[in-house]
Amino acid sequence: MIVMKFGGTSVKDAGMMARVIEIVQSRIASKPLVVLSAMSGVTDALVCAAEEAHQGDEKRALETFEKDVIERHTLATRELIKDSKRRKILDDSLEKHFQEIRMLLKGLAILGELTPRSLDAVLSYGEHMSTLIMTAAMQERGLGAERVDARKILITDERFTQASPIMIICEERTKKTILPLIRQKKIPVTQGFIGSTESGLVTTLGRGGSDYSAAIFGALLEAEEIEIWTDVNGVMTADPRVVKDARTIDELSYEEAAELSYFGAKVLHSKTIRPAVEKSIPLKILNTFEPDNPGTKIFKDAAEDGRTIKAITFVKKLSQVNIEGRGMLGVPGVAAKVFTAVAHENINVLMISQSSSEQSICFVVEERSTDRAVKALNEIFERELERRNIDRIHAESGIVIITAVGMGVKDTPGIFGRVFGALGRCNVNVRSIAQGSSEHNLSIVVLEKDAEKAIREIHQEFELSRAP
Ligand code: ASP
Ligand code: MG
Numbered sequence: 170m171i172v173m174k175f176g177g178t179s180v181k182d183a184g185m186m187a188r189v190i191e192i193v194q195s196r197i198a199s200k201p202l203v204v205l206s207a208m209s210g211v212t213d214a215l216v217c218a219a220e221e222a223h224q225g226d227e228k229r230a231l232e233t234f235e236k237d238v239i240e241r242h243t244l245a246t247r248e249l250i251k252d253s254k255r256r257k258i259l260d261d262s263l264e265k266h267f268q269e270i271r272m273l274l275k276g277l278a279i280l281g282e283l284t285p286r287s288l289d290a291v292l293s294y295g296e297h298m299s300t301l302i303m304t305a306a307m308q309e310r311g312l313g314a315e316r317v318d319a320r321k322i323l324i325t326d327e328r329f330t331q332a333s334p335i336m337i338i339c340e341e342r343t344k345k346t347i348l349p350l351i352r353q354k355k356i357p358v359t360q361g362f363i364g365s366t367e368s369g370l371v372t373t374l375g376r377g378g379s380d381y382s383a384a385i386f387g388a389l390l391e392a393e394e395i396e397i398w399t400d401v402n403g404v405m406t407a408d409p410r411v412v413k414d415a416r417t418i419d420e421l422s423y424e425e426a427a428e429l430s431y432f433g434a435k436v437l438h439s440k441t442i443r444p445a446v447e448k449s450i451p452l453k454i455l456n457t458f459e460p461d462n463p464g465t466k467i468f469k470d471a472a473e474d475g476r477t478i479k480a481i482t483f484v485k486k487l488s489q490v491n492i493e494g495r496g497m498l499g500v501p502g503v504a505a506k507v508f509t510a511v512a513h514e515n516i517n518v519l520m521i522s523q524s525s526s527e528q529s530i531c532f533v534v535e536e537r538s539t540d541r542a543v544k545a546l547n548e549i550f551e552r553e554l555e556r557r558n559i560d561r562i563h564a565e566s567g568i569v570i571i572t573a574v575g576m577g578v579k580d581t582p583g584i585f586g587r588v589f590g591a592l593g594r595c596n597v598n599v600r601s602i603a604q605g606s607s608e609h610n611l612s613i614v615v616l617e618k619d620a621e622k623a624i625r626e627i628h629q630e631f632e633l634s635r636a637p
Contacts, residue, residue, distance in 0.1 A: 170200040170351055171394045174361060174383035177209030178400040179457040180299050182241070183248035190307055192398065192460050193356065199393070200351050202386055203314075203358045205303055206379040207295025208245070212362075214238050218274055219283055219291045227278035234274060239267055242298050249306040259305045263298060270294050285329035289363075289373045293320075296360035296379070304358045313355045322346050323364030323382060325372045332364060332372035334385050336444075343389040359386070381441040384452070388444035395445055395452045397437065403454040403465030404429065404436050406633035407481045411621050414634035417464065418479055422471040425479060425574055426452075428610045432572035433484035442467070474637035477577030477584055481628050484519065487568040488539040489600055489614060492546065493529045496558030503553075504530055510549040514541050520570055520612055522601045531601055533614060539564045568600065569620035572612040573627060579608035588613065591630040597623045 173196060175189050193203055206212075214237035222230035242263055250256045273291050277283055300316055307314035322342040325332035350357045361379025364372050374381045380397055387395035404426070407415040421429070423446045427439035437452065445452055451468035497503050504523065507530055511518060520533040534542050546562045553559040578584055585602075588611065592599060600614040615623050628634065 170202065170390060170392050171196065171396060172204060172383050172387040172390070172392045173201045173396045173398060174204040174379055175206065175398045175457065176379065176400070177206040177211070179398050180205055180207075180303065181209040183245045185457065186245060186249060186303055186306055188457060188460075189303070189398070190310055190312065192457065193307070194310075194312065195460075197312075197356070200354075201356060202347055202351070202390065202392070203303075203356060204361045204379060204383045204386060205296060205299050205358065206361050207299050208241060211238055211241070211295040211299070212292055212376070215270075215291050215295055216288070219277060219288055222274040222277035223281065223283035225278055225281055227275060230274045230278065231271060234270060238270070238295075238298075242302065245302055246305075249302065250309055252309055255305055255309055259301060262301055266294055266298055266301070286370065289329045289332075290371050292373055293360075293363040293371045296362050300358050300360050307356065307358065313353075314358050315350055315355045317346055317350070317357045317359040319360040319363050319382065320365035320369075320371060322359075323385065324367055325364040325374070327366050327370070327372070329370075329372055331375040332366075333374075334364065335367070336385075336389070338367070339385065340389045343386060347386070347390060377438075378441075380437050381444075384437075384442050384445040387450050388448045391448060392450055395450055397452060397454050398457045399454060400456065400458060401435070401454075402456045402459060402462045404434065404467075404480065406479065407624055407628050408434075408483070411483075411624050412481075412628045412634075415628070416634055416636070417462070419463070419465065419637075420471040420474065421465060421467045421479065422576060423467060423469060424609050425471070425576060426467045428572070428574045429480055429482055432482045432570065432574065432610065432612070434480065434482040437467070473576060476575060476631070476633075476637050477581040478573045478575040478627075478631045478633070480574050481571065481624050481633070482574065483569050483571045483620060483624060485569050485617065485620070486536045487519065487533050487570060488536050488542075488564045488566045489531055489533050489568045490539065490542050490546070490562070490564045491529055491531045492550075492559060493561045494553070494557070494559035495528055496553070496556070496560075497528060497530075503559075506549055507532070507546065510545040511542050514538070514545045516542050516545075520601075520603045520614065522603045533568060533570055533601075536566050536568075539566060565600075567617040568614055569617050570612050570614055571620060571623055571627070572610050573631075574610045576609055578604070578611055584611060587630055588627055591626040592623055595622045595626040597626075
């Protein structure tokens with residue numbers, strides 16, 4: 170069997186849903202489990218309505234809900250379902266969901282509070298509604314689709330808005346519920362993103378969590394493959410908005426995919442794919458708009474295609490924080506203190522580097538955490554600053570990390586040289602560099618104004634627009 174997960178843009182309206190049905194139909198022989206996101210924009214609209222309600226503006230919340238949620242589902246239903254009896258049943262169940270959401274929004278407005286638990290309750294409806302419509306539409310087209318409530322099988326801990334599955338329970342439930350359907354040649358259709366606690370409270374796996382659901386179900390059912398259907402032709406060698414001739418990468422190893430997601434590429438997150446990696450299940454990233462495009466396959470034995478570097482990614486809106494001082498030389502524990510201070514503030518550090526003269530340490534954080542980082546460092550190093558062991562703690566914003574990713578980085582000498590050669594040619598100044606300990610990546614820090622030309626030049630240097 171296989172898992173087919175369709176993201177929000179793949180089910181955004183009746184036209185796309187009809188396309189999805191055709192794609193599922195073409196895979197019937199592989200015995201698919203279908204996992205769906207909410208229609209694109211619906212989860213955002215529900216967040217928005219919940220916040221408006223929370224701020225006490227019940228009227229606005231209900232308007233947002235009416236305009237951005239109800240109308241779109243009603244329209245899709247009208248276009249997809251022609252059989253009047255089926256339509257009536259679907260309309261009734263959708264209306265029941267709408268009514269529950271209205272009540273939740275009113276409740277939030279009255280209480281004036283929005284806890285992670287109540288947010289999860291509201292957000293879960295997006296996936297309920299998309300699966301309701303899709304299941305009915307599949308049935309109308311003669312497919313033996315059957316809707317499965319993910320809350321009954323994806324049992325999680327109680328960390329609302331970012332819950333994790335309790336795999337032993339999920340396994341038992343998944344096998345009991347989904348396997349029999351597949352054996353009966355049915356097509357189970359379930360919700361991504363949502364689950365519930367053992368006591369039945371609705372949870373979500375975090376925004377974008379449907380991919381995670383797909384990987385969990387795939388692992389539990391030991392699927393042959395997990396297909397992630399989205400709106401691009403797989404993983405690209407670079408962001409096509411920056412590099413015009415970027416191309417799809419045919420194959421990636423799990424490690425490469427993980428590095429890419431960490432460094433800003435629009436790929437599956439490493440946490441998301443972990444269940445699949447543990448069972449060595451291949452993942453494919455495919456395009457609903459272009460179903461014949463082979464996309465990208467992510468798996469254990471991804472071919473070394475002779476390329477040292479497979480992709481260039483970047484993360485924007487960062488700051489580099491520098492700690493400088495000649496008195497730091499040989500003073501143990503400075504780095505430990507730096508990272509204790511930032512960790513204490515819950516600040517995510519994207520990259521670290523220390524000059525070998527030990528007279529400076531720098532690290533990169535998101536721009537929005539800059540002030541907090543600098544303040545925390547000034548506090549922790551108060552004495553060192555007074556004694557002038559540390560001269561200066563300062564931050565520079567408008568920073569971009571560019572990362573080159575590829576298994577080959579590890580064993581190929583001269584990669585840094587080629588990267589710097591490229592940067593020299595386009596006249597880009599590098600603020601700092603780092604190589605991840607996995608050695609599947611190499612990162613450089615540049616100023617925002619230089620980032621795009623640097624990316625293009627490195628892409629060119631490694632000839633990534635040519636087929637390997
Ligand atoms: N609908 C959820 C979201 O937008 C989950 C997903 O699409 O993966 O975050
Ligand atoms: Mg989504």
